[in-house]
Structures are given as C-alpha cells and as structure tokens.
Amino acid sequence: MTTAGSAAGSAKAGGSITQSELDAFLAAHSTALKGKDRAAFLAAVDPKNADLLKQQGQLYDNLQKIPFASAAYRFGSMDGGESTFAQGAQATVAVNFDHQITGVDTAPVEEQYRWTVVRGATGLQVTAVDAPTNRRGYPAPWDSIANLTVLTRKHVVIMADDTSSSFAKSRADALESDAQYDFAHWTGGTGTAPGFAVFLTSNRDTYEGIYDQGRDESVGVTVPMPAVSDPSSAGGTYPSSRIAIDTTHYKNLDPADADIIFKHEMTHAMIDPFENLSGRSEQDHLWVVEGFAEWESQRMYSPTELLYDGDTLHAYATKHGAPKALPTDAQVYSSDSDASSLGYFYSHMAMRYMAGKWSPEKVDQFVLYVYKNATSATCVDDAMKNVLSTTTDQFTQGYASWYRSSL
Structure with a gap:
C-alpha cells in the first residue's frame, strides 16, 4: 500500500x-x-x-x-x-x-x-x-473542534462544538425552516448560494477565532470563501460563505430570537455570490448590506412588534430621533456597540421605508444592483437612479420624513 x-x-x-x-x-x-x-x-x-x-x-x-x-x-x-x-x-x-x-x-x-x-x-x-500568511478560511471548525457535531438538512449543514451540540440538535429543523424562509422571499433571480454551512458555539474565544473573522462586537458573522479558480483573491465574487454564531444569548431566550439571527446571517450568505469584491467601494453601502439582512430577518413583524435594546420600536425611535443621513460604513461597523446598533437600526428602517414606498421586489432589485456594482464609487447613487428612479438625497429626505411621521 x-x-x-x-x-x-x-x-x-x-x-x-x-x-x-x-x-x-x-x-x-x-x-x-x-x-x-x-x-x-x-x-x-x-x-x-x-x-x-x-x-x-x-x-x-x-x-x-x-x-x-x-x-x-x-x-x-x-x-x-x-x-x-x-x-x-x-x-x-x-x-x-x-x-x-x-x-x-x-x-x-x-x-x-x-x-x-x-x-x-x-x-x-x-x-x-x-x-x-494570508488566512483563507482558516481555521475552519474541523480544524479547531474535537468531536465536531455535524447535522445535515436539505439546505443547511450545521456544525457545533460541545458547548452547542445539544442546541444544534434541538434547532436543526428550525435552521432549515429559516433557510427556506429566506429563499422563499428572494425575488432577485438565480445565482444565490444553494444552502448554508453554519457553525454554532458559545465559547467566545472559539467564535472570534473561527475563520479568522475576529468580529469581537458581533454575535453572528458571515465570512466569504475564496474560489479555487481565483487563488489570488484579488477580484471577482466569492462563490460561497461560512456562517458562525455565538449561541450564548440564544439558549435561554425565545426561539424566535435565534431565528432572527439565523435568517439575518443566511440572508448575507444567500446573496454573497453576487457581490463584487474586487476592490473597496468609495461610497458607503454597508447600510444596504446590513439593512437588507435586518429587514429580511424581521419583515414578518409589524412595527409594533419590533423591539430594539428592550424598547419598543416607537420608544427607541423617539429616543434617537430621525436620521439626517444614511448610515456610514464607519457607523454600521463601529467598535462602539451603541453606535453600531443605531446604524443597524437606521439601516433596517431605510429598507422598511423602501419596501413600503416601492415594493419588496424593488428592495431585492436595489440590493442586487448594489452588490453587483459594489466597487463603484457611485453604487448606491446608481441603484437609486436605475432601480427606484430617484436620487439618494430625495430618498434620504423621504425616509427621514417617513420616520418622523410613522415611527
């Protein structure tokens, strides 16, 4: 042999x-x-x-x-x-x-x-x-975890360490339902990821180290994976993603809270193959990326059912006031958790406004346009013009007015 x-x-x-x-x-x-x-x-x-x-x-x-x-x-x-x-x-x-x-x-x-x-x-x-030297998906759960738990469903491959093995087994069917939910609502056409690889842990060090994503302010993250055909990772799109979730906060909460984070990260992974990652955009567009995932994961709830930081939507909106501009990339991914939370909130509400004034289908088209043109210095402006037939300034003014009168 x-x-x-x-x-x-x-x-x-x-x-x-x-x-x-x-x-x-x-x-x-x-x-x-x-x-x-x-x-x-x-x-x-x-x-x-x-x-x-x-x-x-x-x-x-x-x-x-x-x-x-x-x-x-x-x-x-x-x-x-x-x-x-x-x-x-x-x-x-x-x-x-x-x-x-x-x-x-x-x-x-x-x-x-x-x-x-x-x-x-x-x-x-x-x-x-x-x-x-340049980490590419390392370390994966299979590199880091002894006796890795692996569960498969039609659209989900679930991996978990010992801290979350029982949680994974109890939530496997719910994860599959969440995947089906996201796919059912997508109207942007073919080309999405066919399914999701999800790693669950409540060990914070393990969570932050997996896939070398290092998002110390997050409880869920979606990491794009480089294609074999693009070994330089210098351009193009990534054909798939890996999801990691810190389950610490979800084991003793209403299962619906876990479903929100699952749907949010799956939304990212679902449409990641569309995003042009060949360079950095010169126009802030993370509000589109995160706002879409927030809206998609909570679109089934009416405004009166939404909670932010334990407050009702109305109380939270009143506390922080109407936005004067769309969230910047720096705010959305701020290391200050309060600033980041507010950035996510304003991004979510911008998508709710867009869905109400135009349509959910237009939201999908808008997001798809931004993803495919993410390296453009005018990706958001162009999406406003070509998809919504408006301008970014007009959208922002309308959004702020809607926010003040509706929330």
Whole structure:
C-alpha cells in the first residue's frame, strides 16, 4: 500500500524538496482522505510528533462527517527547501484544501494552511501545521473542534462544538425552516448560494477565532470563501460563505430570537455570490448590506412588534430621533456597540421605508444592483437612479420624513 508518508520515499535522498515531490505527497494525502484511510492520512505526519498526530487525527475524523462533493489538497507555494545534508531538507509550504460542500457551495472554495515539510528516511513528513500568511478560511471548525457535531438538512449543514451540540440538535429543523424562509422571499433571480454551512458555539474565544473573522462586537458573522479558480483573491465574487454564531444569548431566550439571527446571517450568505469584491467601494453601502439582512430577518413583524435594546420600536425611535443621513460604513461597523446598533437600526428602517414606498421586489432589485456594482464609487447613487428612479438625497429626505411621521 502506498501511503501519503511514503509517496515521495523513492525521491532523491538529499537536496532540496521539489514541487513535483510535494504534488505527489499531497495527491496521496487527498487519496487517503477520499478513500477513508485514516492510517494513510496520518502517515503524512512526523510519527515523533504526538501532538500533531492527535490534531491531524481529529481533523481526519471531523472531515469524514462533512458532506463534501469534492475535497483535495493542492500545492500553493513554497519557501526554503535548500539543505546541506542528505535527510535534512525542509520547506515551508502553502497548502490549499480545495473543497465543495454538497448543497452549500456553488463551486469549490479553498482553505489554506502553512505546512512545515521535511525529508525523512522514508520520504516527506509534515512536522508542523500553522496558519497561513494570508488566512483563507482558516481555521475552519474541523480544524479547531474535537468531536465536531455535524447535522445535515436539505439546505443547511450545521456544525457545533460541545458547548452547542445539544442546541444544534434541538434547532436543526428550525435552521432549515429559516433557510427556506429566506429563499422563499428572494425575488432577485438565480445565482444565490444553494444552502448554508453554519457553525454554532458559545465559547467566545472559539467564535472570534473561527475563520479568522475576529468580529469581537458581533454575535453572528458571515465570512466569504475564496474560489479555487481565483487563488489570488484579488477580484471577482466569492462563490460561497461560512456562517458562525455565538449561541450564548440564544439558549435561554425565545426561539424566535435565534431565528432572527439565523435568517439575518443566511440572508448575507444567500446573496454573497453576487457581490463584487474586487476592490473597496468609495461610497458607503454597508447600510444596504446590513439593512437588507435586518429587514429580511424581521419583515414578518409589524412595527409594533419590533423591539430594539428592550424598547419598543416607537420608544427607541423617539429616543434617537430621525436620521439626517444614511448610515456610514464607519457607523454600521463601529467598535462602539451603541453606535453600531443605531446604524443597524437606521439601516433596517431605510429598507422598511423602501419596501413600503416601492415594493419588496424593488428592495431585492436595489440590493442586487448594489452588490453587483459594489466597487463603484457611485453604487448606491446608481441603484437609486436605475432601480427606484430617484436620487439618494430625495430618498434620504423621504425616509427621514417617513420616520418622523410613522415611527
């Protein structure tokens, strides 16, 4: 039997590690994963490194639970590889884990690792696995969690650690219903994500570290995943996303509160494939991104049913007054939680105004236009003109007037 650890054993005993050796090494590692051969998968690891063997064994076990349409390891780039002694060749290698989750990803996406690879007596061996220089979806839940819980439904793949395993099992059907809710309301046409990968935890450190998203002010986050066909991630759209949610606040609350955060993040993930991420927009448009997700997740509620920070909608609106302008990106994603909450609120209300004055279908068209033209310096202005037949100033004035008279 040829294992990942011995695939390169017949290569030259000395000298630098070559890409062709690494290609063969990674191909054998991929074959071991696909063939459900745990021993062969772990044969790639330095047998003297007990901690790494344990971690990679945990990774293998977790990966076997994920419904992958495809999954393979691929050479990315290499530093080093030069050596002056026969069995001491070493290289730092960027390794791509190309994978597509069935029912979630529209195309294969990549996660990247940094492996330290050495030439031993029997071939190449991995002695360390670390974060890549430019993190690409690392660490995923399968890298970080022992005994990962994985549940599947038609539109949702749910992952959870031990802190939220029971919560995941009790809410799996609700998550599927929330996914169906979002899909049922979308009128913007084809091209959405087909489903969602959702990770649940109430461990705050784990939540903030997963996918390296670092959103310390959030309780839910949607992280775009780079496509295999776009390894530079310098432009284009991302074919899929990963959702992470801190369940701390939802275990003892009304299930409807959890549904709101689920629907909110799924809304982001549903339409993320449309967003042009090739550069930064020069026009503030996060109020569109977050306002749409807020509105979509709560559109079934009348204004009198909405609560913000424990206040009724009317009390909250009265407390903060009518907006003088649409929220800026800095306000929406402010590190000040009060400023950010108000930014989200004003964004939500702007979408409610838009849906009432024009239509929910126009909201979808407006959001789709902004997403597809997100790098334009006039993406919002152009959407106002081309979708709503108005101007941003006119919209803002009408929104403020509606806010004062209606809320």
